[in-house]
Ligand SMILES: Nc1ncnc2c1ncn2[C@@H]1O[C@H](COP(=O)(O)OP(=O)(O)OP(=O)(O)O)[C@@H](O)[C@H]1O
């Protein structure tokens with residue numbers, strides 16, 4: 005019997021009642037994450053990545069969101085947990101890093117105090133120790149002159165430093181899982197790489213599992229072990245990173261890859277943008293979610309949603325497509 | 341720059357209107373009740389006295405402090421005067437002065453505020469300065485002193501209340517216009533060489549109209565409060581004209597035995613102000629979801 | 637042209653200055669000059685409106701006796717009406733600056749002694765009503781924001797809306813009816829100085845303070861509810877939750893401070909409005925404050941007193957608003973982070 009995975013998501017559905025109708029933001033997602041493993045979730049804006057992350061965390065307003073399915077953290081149910089039980093998880097077991105570091109930091113409380121507050125969740129830590137530990141953590145995430153910086157407020161930090169401070173806050177209690185929702189979207193490219201490297205480094209060192217949410221295939225390629233591609237609330241393809249890039253099967257995945265400038269060094273292909281607009285969750289047809297924008301769509305694509313199928317004999321590579329980009333051998337030609 | 345280019349950009353106002361239509365909410369029951377109350381009040385104050393042969397000033401010595409009856413639907417006061425008749429007569433005063441002074445203040449204040457924002461520089465400096473000076477007097481104090489020395493008459497009360505309301509409209513129009521001038525399509529009009537007055541007429545006014553209208557409803561409520569306060573102090577319209585404030589003031593001495601003398605005008609006053617405020621809130625919500633000027 | 641590049645709204649302007657030194661160095665002097673100019677214009681307007689409006693003060697004061705030319709001339713001389721307008725203004729404002737605002741025609745009391753005996757009562761009402769409004773509005777605003785869109789929010793909102801739409805004298809009458817007439821707990825009317833005992837004194841001003849507090853309460857609740865709900869929707873609240881901070885600590889520590897700036901602003905601006913409201917409320921409750929003094933002076937056509945009191949009320953109004961403005965400038969460095977965050981987020 006294998007050990008229980010760190011995180012198991014089973015058939016998760018999240019719906020929001022809105023004025024226009026019921027928005028199904030996450031639609032039957034199942035995923036598994038092992039200890040210390042790095043999972044990437046990619047997809048366009050509105051594909052349900054953030055809602056998925058927040059639901060796994062248990063952050064959704066329960067009065068507003070309708071949730072079904074299961075989320076197990078180390079085998080324990082997160083969704084059914086009481087507020088008290090969830091608070092035990094938060095910070096200590098799972099933490100989260102948000103997209104916009106400025107609005108994620110408290111505007112008035114000094115950065116050091118905010119980190120110390122997280123540290124104090126550990127048992128037997130007094131105020132002075134927590135403050136001291138906050139400085140160490142700031143130092144650890146590469147903020148120079150940490151002692152002085154700890155007394156400053158968010159608006160005195162640069163974007164990259166703010167995100168570093170948030171990472172320090174997230175690892176304060178050495179959690180087992182970090183969910184990072186587009187942690188670098190608000191930062192410029194050079195800073196992005198450094199922050200992601202830092203996150204990788206810390207996760208490896210402290211053996212923290214991570215879920216990295218992003219819309220950037222390039223980030224996925226370098227900073228994750230496994231990838232789930234989301235479209236219209238569904239996982240449309242999931243595979244180990246190497247497998248996904250070697251044999252992108254679902255048409256949407258391929259379109260995403262084609263939209264990256266110069267994925268393969270030396271090849272002078274221009275990025276091909278994906279035509280059409282991301283789907284409106286209130287106007288979904290009966291068929292494949294991607295069908296209305298898919299250049300390869302045929303009649304049957306509009307009839308029913310394809311199942312998540314295993315690719316050939318690789319059980320950890322699954323895709324959802326009626327007319328997949330054929331076998332790996334053809335991939336070369338198909339990518340053109 | 342060529343003259344053919346003077347046509348205004350068509351996109352902004354068009355797209356804005358579409359946005360408005362699609363976001364229009366249905367009316368809540370509060371809003372429906374408020375509108376209904378105001379409509380009923382207006383019809384009631386003109387028609388009921390004719391239909392029921394009401395007289396606000398007629399004494400009835402046999403029916404002093406009477407409760408509601410078929411003859412006096414809402415009872416009578418200390419002189420046996422019909423409270424319904426008096427309340428409806430007071431409604432004419434309150435609505436006339438409330439709406440009249442608000443309308444005047446709007447017509448005077450908005451162009452001034454818009455000009456201040458549009459021309460900037462010393463025009464703005466002078467207008468802002470004068471506004472600050474007038475705002476130095478609390479509204480009621482200004483109205484009180486003005487009516488006292490102009491002499492209490494319908495016109496003078498209206499002038500006094502208009503005077504205290506103008507600065508608020510000036511400020512409102514000024515900040516709305518300033519906010520709007522930073523938006524692209526007004527810039528575009530300028531770049532295209534459209535003349536000032538046509539920019540104001542075509543781009544600015546339609547765009548700040550919603551917000552100003554919402555504010556006008558608030559101002560009407562305020563004007564009615566001030567008119568009520570003035571007549572409550574005995575400084576409003578001359579007697580024997582009944583007004584809500586006068587009725588409340590006169591009813592005070594009979595509070596322990598006959599609270600309905602105060603109840604009737606108070607309910608009329610509160611419902612009317614409440615209605616204006618409810619409708620103002622609604623208009624303001626519409627104005628902001630339209631993406632018109634934000635904030636006050 | 638340059639209008640487009642200036643600040644768009646007054647609040648931005650209000651929070652711009654940073655430290656004492658910078659306030660003084662940059663726009664401080666300009667603001668001071670402007671303030672003096674506003675005060676000067678207020679004095680001119682106060683003076684002119686009472687001097688130039690139709691009606692001869694001497695005739696009004698004398699009533700029937702005005703038919704006697706000699707008496708009328710004597711009165712005009714006494715009032716200084718036989719001098720030029722400029723001379724009269726200079727005379728009046730010179731006196732005002734040295735604390736002499738003339739004396740009442742009715743009571744012969746000096747205006748400055750009337751003001752110094754009445755001002756404390758008005759100030760007490762203003763302060764008490766501010767406290768009452770804040771003490772009630774802060775919990776009401778927070779509870780409504782936390783339950784935004786749910787029953788509790790709607791219930792509080794409806795109540796607040798009702799309060800907002802009720803003139804203070806109607807609220808005063810209702811309070812008198814409940815607490816004085818029906819329950820008999822408190823006096824309906826009249827003032828008890830501190831010397832009559834703390835209980836008696838507070839009992840004589842509490843209903844008036846509540847009537848005054850009603851409208852500001854409603855305003856504060858609405859402002860705080862909106863700002864607080866906005867704060868609750870910000871990422872840093874989610875971050876705090878995700879850190880495992882207790883909900884109570886989030887409500888009282890994390891969310892309050894970033895939401896309080898708007899409330900502080902309106903609290904300051906409301907002081908002036910309250911001074912205006914005391915005119916009616918003091919009259920209703922028979923409290924001998926500045927507002928009641930102004931009304932009886934107006935009713936008695938006591939020009940000199942009206943002039944003096946109006947000047948004092950308007951100037952305190954302006955000075956308080958300026959002080960509030962200035963305090964933001966000083967308090968700002970602490971709060972500015974909050975606003976910057978709120979803006980950019
Ligand atoms: N509280 C909510 N109420 C109603 N609809 C919501 C709510 N939260 C999210 N949605 C809807 O759910 C869908 C998925 O949103 P989500 O934020 O997860 O997208 P995303 O993949 O994170 O996009 P992005 O890359 O822009 O962050 C969207 O259509 C959004 O409108």
Ligand SMILES: [Mg+2]
Nearest residue numbers: 053054055185
């Ligand atoms: Mg997102």
